[in-house]
Amino acid sequence: MNDALANRDKEYKYGFVTDVETEKFPKGVNEDVVRAISKRKEEPDFLLEFRLKAFRWWQEQTPPHWAHVEFPPIDFQDIHYYAAPKSMADAPQSLDDVDPELLRTFDRLGVPLHERERLAGVAVDAVFDSVSVGTTHQDILAEMGVIFCSFSEAARKHPELIKRYLGTVVPPRDNFYAALNSAVFSDGSFVFIPKGVHCPIDLSTYFRINASNTGQFERTLIVAEEGASVSYVEGCTAPMRDENQLHAAIVELIALDDASIKYSTVQNWYGGDENGRGGIYNFVVKRGRCEGARSKISWTQVEAGSAITWKYPSVILKGDDSVGEFYSVALTNNKMQADTGTKMVHIGKNTSSTIISKGISCDGSRNSYRGLVKVTPGADNARNYSQCDSMLVGSDCEANTFPYLEINNQSAVIEHEATTSRISDDQLFYLQSRGLDSEEAISLLVNGFCKDVFKTLPLEFSVEAVKLLEMKLEDSVG
């Protein structure tokens, strides 16, 4: 038994549970729960209205089923919609007041919340279940006028900004899960980069689900004003549990004239065991709008966890000459299922987008790329290049490619190509003849396959991503 546990630990080293007293709302969702969440967060009235409207619409909807994934129906009344460590109830004034157990959790995860923060050179907002535990480097950022804080704090301190931008990229009625999130979202990060400011350090949010039977519904909003730029990094883990947990987040990005936002994700939620038991349902709506001319939004994602991943980080290219990018590595093993990709909607003139997607499926997993490139009639000279490669490791996995091209302007130049292959015996034989063992050889080949994406990640993350893939592959191709 101990051996089995030790093995499980090796497979997913972030699978531990932190023993902190948790305050949870009762299971289920209704208007009272929505009101209670809003009240707990001391939100302004408009936000409560926003939540209630979304909730009323959500109640009339049925869950969508079009993705190429299978899972039993979710009982939305069997989830705790709010969970917070009890010690947070008295609202710590600084990091020093935070429960040491919590800080240790983030230390174990390698997230620098305390002293190490200065060395890391990254400002971190750490979210534990439904609340933000602490945000580092706020003072340095404040000097430059950058606002980086938890969403709840932003709702209290900067309601005018929240009111102006919230729900403008992903409206509450966008889809079923967006409506649910809009009604019950708990915490997340808010970033505001004022005119002309280049954010000097990478901003980062670390999401951790700890409590059982809870859903995590965070909300991230990033606004870059004219000429501003920011690089934002997101990481996620959760304990190993046998039940499935729902994570339905919304991320909204807005880039005004000449602004640029780079959003990188390394997602490593618990993906379930080899029999497909447990794991996170990662149903996330991520969308950016290049509002202004010459703005740029770039998504990079390394998807290595979650029992089910269902997300399409998208860019609406509204400003003239705006640029959208999507770089993705999605690795699935065991019984994981991923249906992920992007949407590039060209509206402004001379817009361009690039899509590079690398899917790796191992064991009995299922990995699908689904993407849309849409060129509207007014989007003269739109340019898109898409490349979606799949690699299959093992004979029981599945790799699918579902691109959609909808082109309504003759000046568009749109190219999509996709290939599917496996690691060839020739390649393996060659590397082994040079003295590499089969695991090293495979890891080398996989890294080569994903290089186009890894090189777009911030350096530390790129290293982490490579390690993560190696660790995941270890069990699949050993």
Add this chain to the structure above:
Amino acid sequence: MKRPRAITPDAHYADQLSAVLEAMAPCESAGQLAARQAAFDRFMEQGIPTRRVEAWKYTDVTRLAEEVFAPAAPAPLTAETVTGLPLYHPEDETVVFASGILQPGLSRHPEGSVLELHPLHTMPDPTAPVPIHDNPFVDLNHALWRDGALLRLPPSTTPAQRIHVLFVHATAATPTLSHPRLLIDLGEHATAEIAITHVTLGDKACFNNATLDITLQPGAHLELVYTQVLNQASTHLGTTTITQQRDSTLHAMDFSAGSALARHSLSVALAGEGASASLDGLYIVQGRQHVDAHTCIQHQQPNGSSRQLYKGILDDRATAAFSGLVRVHPGATGTDAQQMNRNLLLSNDALANSKPQLEISNDDVRCTHGATVGRLDDLELFYLASRGIDPTAARDMLSRGFAEEVLYRLPDTQRHADLHAILNRTFEKNDDTTT
């Protein structure tokens, strides 16, 4: 409230079923009549799909639920009319259908031909192969067909002539509806070249809902040319299902230039080891035409190969959709599949949709697909202009060149010339409107 996924068809479809059942009662077995009723029930149960159904995402056929069609009655067709049709060739072995009814008098069946032609009514229960796509129009066809034929080639035979199946659809003031049904069976190691052509007489609207089921026995080879050149008021829904056994080979040319709304769904099941299919498609649309080229290739057994090249030319306010699925089943190791869709937009109001899809459940495969949409290349136009060619001629030359890549894959020069002639007429019409 969300739009429904299907609409209940108008009552006239049920009236047509009663008429068909009554007319067929003397010549069909009780089993056949029951099969019609069952197919009709399935059609009513599914209804007419709306664009919420993934397979119909880019093609709106909901008006077919409300519009009232009269059953097509074969207009008197003379031999002169038939021989004057654009793709007719006197030396072909020709099978003529007028509005879905076989016309033995107008067909040409040379003495000593190896081709067997069986009218479908005389067949004991023509079993309907299960379509790969759930398609209510196939059920509608199986319920309401008035006539059809089974073309069979015995093993190891090769007909001396090309075979041409000509579907002539006469139009009348009231829109007419016909359900042509054709089955083709190539015996082991038989080889044939078969052309299927849909044309209209007159310029009024008609709706034809055709099914074509082809079986290639082991080692058979088929060269298929499917041409749809209906008038610009008509609707063509064609569903072609091909099953290929071991080591059989198929080359298909799928050409679509007519109809206000045309959709050809071509499904190929590589059901035997080592079977290979090569599909070429060309669709040319202008005005307010809409075309939907739908392909589905199922690799079910090892070592199969498939190749697809579909090209589209879109002008004016025309819209086109290509959706192609390559499905590689878990056991189909050694599969090699390629798929390419290219679209040329000649007008700023044209809309091209492309949905090339791969579903792969096996690691021993090589699959690639691609899609492009764009206009004529500025550099190429500049080059031709620099050689003294005026812009209109240069555009024409490059567009034709774009189409010719597909047409040149036809091994038969005669067929090539036929399609080339249609292409020319289309471009001439274009020139008239632009100059």
